[in-house]
Amino acid sequence: QVHLQESGPGLVKPSQTLSLTCTVSGGSISSSNYYWNWIRQPPGKGLEWIGYISYSGNTYYNPSLKSRATISGDTSKNQFSLKLSSVTVADTAVYYCVRAPGSDAFDIWGQGTMVTVSS
Amino acid sequence: IVLTQSPGTLSLSPGETASLSCRASQSVRSSYLAWYQQRPGQAPRLLIFVASSRATGIPDRFSGSGSGTDFTLTISRLEPEDFAVYYCQQYGSSPLITFGQGTRLEIK
Numbered sequence: 001q002v003h004l005q006e007s008g009p010g011l012v013k014p015s016q017t018l019s020l021t022c023t024v025s026g027g028s029i030s031s032s033n034y035y036w037n038w039i040r041q042p043p044g045k046g047l048e049w050i051g052y053i054s055y056s057g058n059t060y061y062n063p064s065l066k067s068r069a070t071i072s073g074d075t076s077k078n079q080f081s082l083k084l085s086s087v088t089v090a091d092t093a094v095y096y097c098v099r100a101p102g103s104d105a106f107d108i109w110g111q112g113t114m115v116t117v118s119s
Numbered sequence: 120i121v122l123t124q125s126p127g128t129l130s131l132s133p134g135e136t137a138s139l140s141c142r143a144s145q146s147v148r149s150s151y152l153a154w155y156q157q158r159p160g161q162a163p164r165l166l167i168f169v170a171s172s173r174a175t176g177i178p179d180r181f182s183g184s185g186s187g188t189d190f191t192l193t194i195s196r197l198e199p200e201d202f203a204v205y206y207c208q209q210y211g212s213s214p215l216i217t218f219g220q221g222t223r224l225e226i227k
Contacts, residue, residue, distance in 0.1 A: 046206065046218055046219070046220045046221050047155075047163065047206055047208075047218040047221075048218070049216040049217070049218070052214065060214040062215075062216075063215075096162055096163075100210075104168060104169075104210070105151075105153035105165055105168040105169075105174075105208065105210060106153070106155075106163075106165060106208070107165050107168075107174065109162040109163060109164070110162065111161075111162055112162050
């Protein structure tokens with residue numbers, strides 16, 4: 001049973017960089033044809049896809065984030081991470097790490113972690 | 120691709136049938152459309168993928184249909200635990216992925 005768990009600071013100051021890590025258990029992030037995603041949800045609002053890192057290390061980001069997002073992977077720790085630079089209050093959200101098998105729907109979600117951007 | 124869900128809120132009673140709509144601004148390739156359920160305080164849960172295939176463990180009360188630009192999630196014989204927010208998502212234009220704004224299903 002694959003399990004995803006987000007971790008990281010719950011409070012980030014405006015203009016700083018938000019950093020989150022997703023630890024994957026029960027499966028490998030380098031397993032063929034899996035994509036490891038970050039998705040966020042502002043309080044009371046809908047879901048926004050941020051981007052992914054593939055099993056082979058390729059990355060792709062939502063253009064709406066204007067190059068502020070960086071996703072990386074650490075196969076030795078079976079983790080993948082998100083960095084979001086120059087944050088503003090609009091980046092306040094619950095951040096989810098999520099698995100997608102191939103070019104398919106999001107089948108396994110972490111529980112989510114709330115990040116608040118405030119001075 | 121922009122996804123528009125309707126209605127915004129649907130009020131029904133347990134035992135009734137819910138019909139939720141998701142309309143795409145352009146055709147969704149290969150019917151790569153999914154539906155998710157999100158209960159308060161929980162992460163979304165995959166219900167339906169490729170428009171009509173149920174995910175593992177999802178009761179057959181949940182069914183998806185549609186193709187092209189018009190998709191529907193139907194929930195038969197509503198149970199109390201079905202009252203939640205539902206999102207559609209397209210992955211046909213992958214890697215660009217978009218979600219609908221959600222439909223809230225509430226108890227009447």
